[in-house]
Amino acid sequence: MKKTLLFLLLAVATAPAAFAQARPGGSLSSKDYTGGKTTDSRNTGFGVKGGYSLSNFYGGGQDAFNGRSSLNTFHAGVYGQFGFNDFSSVQVELLYSRKGIRSNYNNAGLSDLRLDYLSLPILYVGNITDNISFHIGPEVSLLTKVSAYGKDLDLNDNGFNNFDIAGVAGLEARIGPARVGARYDLGLARVIKEGRSFSPLIGATGNDTKFHNQTFQVYVGIGLTQ
Numbered sequence: 001m002k003k004t005l006l007f008l009l010l011a012v013a014t015a016p017a018a019f020a021q022a023r024p025g026g027s028l029s030s031k032d033y034t035g036g037k038t039t040d041s042r043n044t045g046f047g048v049k050g051g052y053s054l055s056n057f058y059g060g061g062q063d064a065f066n067g068r069s070s071l072n073t074f075h076a077g078v079y080g081q082f083g084f085n086d087f088s089s090v091q092v093e094l095l096y097s098r099k100g101i102r103s104n105y106n107n108a109g110l111s112d113l114r115l116d117y118l119s120l121p122i123l124y125v126g127n128i129t130d131n132i133s134f135h136i137g138p139e140v141s142l143l144t145k146v147s148a149y150g151k152d153l154d155l156n157d158n159g160f161n162n163f164d165i166a167g168v169a170g171l172e173a174r175i176g177p178a179r180v181g182a183r184y185d186l187g188l189a190r191v192i193k194e195g196r197s198f199s200p201l202i203g204a205t206g207n208d209t210k211f212h213n214q215t216f217q218v219y220v221g222i223g224l225t226q
Contacts, residue, residue, distance in 0.1 A: 091135065
């Protein structure tokens with residue numbers, strides 16, 4: 001797992017050089033990613049994105065899951081970026097994002113607890129250089145489905161919190177219409193509602209359910225012409 005994360009981080013770090021070499025005449029500004037047609041701010045456009053997610057829990061009660069480990073999963077969606085000037089912009093995204101863990105359910109072998117969210121990050125974007133920007137801001141998410149070890153669960157009957165609020169921070173590299181980035185998504189709301197105990201269907205026991213989502217994401221995207 002550590003080797004996988006190292007490889008992905010190296011890919012993010014070396015992407016600007018790779019894109020620059022592939023494009024005749026050198027790189028474009030990271031702010032000019034809409035196919036050459038830009039606004040006065042050179043920081044406005046829209047596009048699609050998606051990539052790899054490494055999800056887990058943190059907080060009290062997570063150890064009730066036997067043999068718990070991170071879940072390798074994915075996210076995908078669309079974004080719109082609205083520029084104020086050459087440095088600052090706001091990026092709004094609508095993502096389908098799968099989170100959860102892998103654990104040893106009833107000692108019958110490793111299996112997945114999957115939580116599917118429809119997420120809305122609203123991020124401030126600041127351009128550090130022509131090719132690199134940082135993203136930071138809140139995210140609100142609606143839980144749409146839970147699958148525990150091959151079975152779909154009723155959200156309310158099993159005590160799942162229908163909403164999540166998170167803080168998001170990351171870095172992104174852009175050359176022309178292409179972008180690649182990495183970010184950390186830290187959930188602030190409990191996965192299980194306060195006062196509810198574990199459902200026996202998710203393979204854990206106890207009343208300490210103060211755990212939250214945390215997710216590391218690596219993604220690629222393409223900006224579309226305005």
